[in-house]
Amino acid sequence: MKIKSFLRTALLVSTAIIAVSSNAADKIKIATEGAWAPFNFIDQSGNLKGFDVDIANALCEKMDSPCELVKQDWDGMIPALMVRKFDAIISSMSITEDRLKKVDFTDKYYSGGLRFMGSKSNKLDISKQSLKGKVIGAQRATIAGLHLENNYSDIAQVKLYDTQEAVYLDLVSGRLDVALSDELPTYDWLKGKDGASFEFKGDSFAKNDIIGIAVRKNDPVKQKLNAALAAIIADGTYADINAKYFPFSIY
Amino acid sequence: MVLADFADQLLAGTWMTVQLAVTSLFFGTILGLLGAGARLSSLLPLRLIGGFYTTVIRGIPELLVVLMIYFGASVVLMGVASQFGYDEYIEINPFTAGVIALSLTFGGYATEVFRGAFQAIPEGQRESAQSLGMTSSRTLHKVILPQVWRYALPGLGNLFLILLKDTALVSVIGLEDLMRKTTAAVGFTREPFTFYLAAAFIYLGLTVISMVAIHSMERKSNRGLEVA
Amino acid sequence: MDWDIIIEYAPRLLDGAWLTFKLILLSGTIGALLAVPLAFGRISESYWVRSIPYAYIFFFRGTPxxxxxxxxxYGLAQFEFVRDSALWxxxxxxxxxxIITFSLHTAAYIAEILRGALQNIPKGEVEACLTLGMSRLTMYRKVLLPRAFGMMIPAYGNEVILMLKGSALASTITLLDLTGMxxxxxxxxxxxxxxxxxxGVFYLAISMLIMLLFSWFERRYNAHQRPVM
Incomplete structure (x- = not known):
């Protein structure tokens, strides 16, 4: 049919213009957020850095395949993976049941837990009663955010932010009474200049928080990543990277 | 001075903002002309499509359009492409998504500007051109379009100034434009006021430059006219 | 397209739409009130009086x-004195x-619309008022402002719709408006x-509602201009 073939040509031309797709070259595209220090962040000259980035690079070296690291905002991570914008997410993503409905995960590459943080001058405990009416913040689309939505939205004012950076900004400005986040990045932030007047509140919980690499369902890249992961743990590369960021094992 | 440390980054972001605005202006103008053609067409379906397009664009937030294109367009495009037997992944990067979203927005408003401009040209001119024996395509090229340009320019200039500011929204989907670079700098320095104010003044500078350019284009397009 | 998801979450989107609606209603009103002094400053004969609203309007219309x-x-919170002030x-x-941002922003646009309307009132009407011996205040209050309001209704309606679209940015500072939701x-x-x-459908519906509201408002307010037949 003439019209159909015309449309087909037009379509191919337009895809040629907009497609910068590189699937053909067997290159693995890995996404990270770049706003979750010390796991992934952007340094002053605009480069991606952090634990996740180091792990990604080590894995690529082991797999012996060219990789490309791309930045992706957190709340678009899973939709973008599903539409094949990239092939894997190495961005401190917890393995949850909700996410497993949409995507697959590799074996864990570290584990963590959730923990509240707040100002040192603010002497409140984090029981549900004392958080009543308080303003609590977390990043949108994280397990911390979902935890707040599920458990606190009836008694406290829950605020969800686009980035963790924005959560810290509002913690410092005093808009937030407490914030909930993963324990490890908080640990790092509390050591810094801004975090100096803040502290952990209460113990960590949800310690079964397992961090894995998200991939599309049934994508063979999962096996390759698992093999590479086992290899860098076995040969000590993992321990070296771990030591760069934390004085204790986070595996 | 902290600002100076980030001058390179802000400059790179500004350049990206300019590229995004100019590319969207190009495609948006084409869309606007097509839209006006549809709105003024003698075919009812075309008129309906044109009307639907401008209504939707004028009623939906630009931010939502940007988000929709970025998250939705790949899915839709790939769905359409697979109908034609093309099953590869179609990439829509933030820049492309930004250009599509901003062109659509610009085009929706430009449709109305062009429509007004076409209608501002007295019918008598078309008639006299034709009575001189000009074909209708020649009439369009030599008589109508040059004047449409003149009538549409002030409106298009305004729309470009709006477009320039709307580019900031594309930072939300990760394009490294001025806004995004500013936010990154805020993350390092924790000085949001300093940096957002600096960004505001850079945008103001771009606005002033654009206004000067639009002004001189208007003067050029009006030469030969007797202006009281 | 999974319609069940849409139906399941429609009530929450409606909550968001309500917040969006309240945002534009409040900021649209405050913005209109702020616009009046701005517009009068803008048409003042004194250069100094003119330049302040000019700079204000230029800033708010020239930046995203x-x-x-x-x-x-985020910016104001950088300063200790703001955080310690009574406004905190x-x-x-x-x-x-x-609300503050949207009101200041839309005021700049409404002021320009109002200025345009004021300057488009035929000179004869001003002269007529003065001939009748009205004071300037009475003239503005009884004749010129109501006249300008009548002229600016369509443009003001457009501005409210632009504000509706702009209100989506509330989602970037954690508000659960329609977009945030x-x-x-x-x-x-x-x-x-x-x-x-x-x-998107919700937004379209709201903007249609605003359009209808303003065209009804215009018909009523400008009823005297309708042809008799």
């Missing part, structure tokens, strides 16, 4: 709304930051196409 809202929300209880809430739902369901589509 996103920059403005971040300046108010308001400024710490994203709702008031959004949509993004939060997607964070849970990972269905951007469906939820954004639904949010």
């Amino acid at each position: 709304l996103l920059v403005q809202i971040f300046l108010v929300y 209880p308001w400024l710490r809430q994203p709702w008031w930051c959004a 949509a993004r939060t739902i997607i964070a849970r369901t990972y269905t951007p196409v469906e939820i954004f589509f639904a949010a």
Whole structure:
């Protein structure tokens, strides 16, 4: 049919213009957020850095395949993976049941837990009663955010932010009474200049928080990543990277 | 001075903002002309499509359009492409998504500007051109379009100034434009006021430059006219 | 397209739409009130009086709304004296930051519309008032302002719709307006196409509502200009 073939040509031309797709070259595209220090962040000259980035690079070296690291905002991570914008997410993503409905995960590459943080001058405990009416913040689309939505939205004012950076900004400005986040990045932030007047509140919980690499369902890249992961743990590369960021094992 | 440390980054972001605005202006103008053609067409379906397009664009937030294109367009495009037997992944990067979203927005408003401009040209001119024996395509090229340009320019200039500011929204989907670079700098320095104010003044500078350019284009397009 | 998801989350989107509606209603009103002194300053004969609203309008019309809202929300909080001031209880809430930003922003646009209307009132009407011996205040209050309001209704309606579109930026400072609600739902369901589509329909409905409201308002307010037959 003439019209159909015309449309087909037009379509191919337009895809040629907009497609910068590189699937053909067997290159693995890995996404990270770049706003979750010390796991992934952007340094002053605009480069991606952090634990996740180091792990990604080590894995690529082991797999012996060219990789490309791309930045992706957190709340678009899973939709973008599903539409094949990239092939894997190495961005401190917890393995949850909700996410497993949409995507697959590799074996864990570290584990963590959730923990509240707040100002040192603010002497409140984090029981549900004392958080009543308080303003609590977390990043949108994280397990911390979902935890707040599920458990606190009836008694406290829950605020969800686009980035963790924005959560810290509002913690410092005093808009937030407490914030909930993963324990490890908080640990790092509390050591810094801004975090100096803040502290952990209460113990960590949800310690079964397992961090894995998200991939599309049934994508063979999962096996390759698992093999590479086992290899860098076995040969000590993992321990070296771990030591760069934390004085204790986070595996 | 902290600002100076980030001058390179802000400059790179500004350049990206300019590229995004100019590319969207190009495609948006084409869309606007097509839209006006549809709105003024003698075919009812075309008129309906044109009307639907401008209504939707004028009623939906630009931010939502940007988000929709970025998250939705790949899915839709790939769905359409697979109908034609093309099953590869179609990439829509933030820049492309930004250009599509901003062109659509610009085009929706430009449709109305062009429509007004076409209608501002007295019918008598078309008639006299034709009575001189000009074909209708020649009439369009030599008589109508040059004047449409003149009538549409002030409106298009305004729309470009709006477009320039709307580019900031594309930072939300990760394009490294001025806004995004500013936010990154805020993350390092924790000085949001300093940096957002600096960004505001850079945008103001771009606005002033654009206004000067639009002004001189208007003067050029009006030469030969007797202006009281 | 998964319609069940849309139906399941429609009530929450409606909550978001309600917040959006309240945002534009309040900031549209405050903005209109702010616009009156701005517009009068703008047409003043004194250069100095003129230049202040000019600079204000130039700043708010020449910079992105996103920059403005971040300046108010994150920017002001940078300063200790702001955080210690009596205004902080308001400024710490994203709702008031959004209202402040949107009001200041839309005021700049409405002021220009009002100025245009004031300057388009035929000179004869001013002269007629003065001949009748009206004071300037009475003239503005009884004749010119009502006349200008009548002339600016369509343009003001457009501005309110632009404000509706701009209000989506409230989602960037944690407010759960229509867009914010949509993004939060997607964070849970990972269905951007469906939820954004639904949010778009809600926005269209609100803008239609505003258009209808203003055309009704214009017919009533400008009833005297209708042809008799």
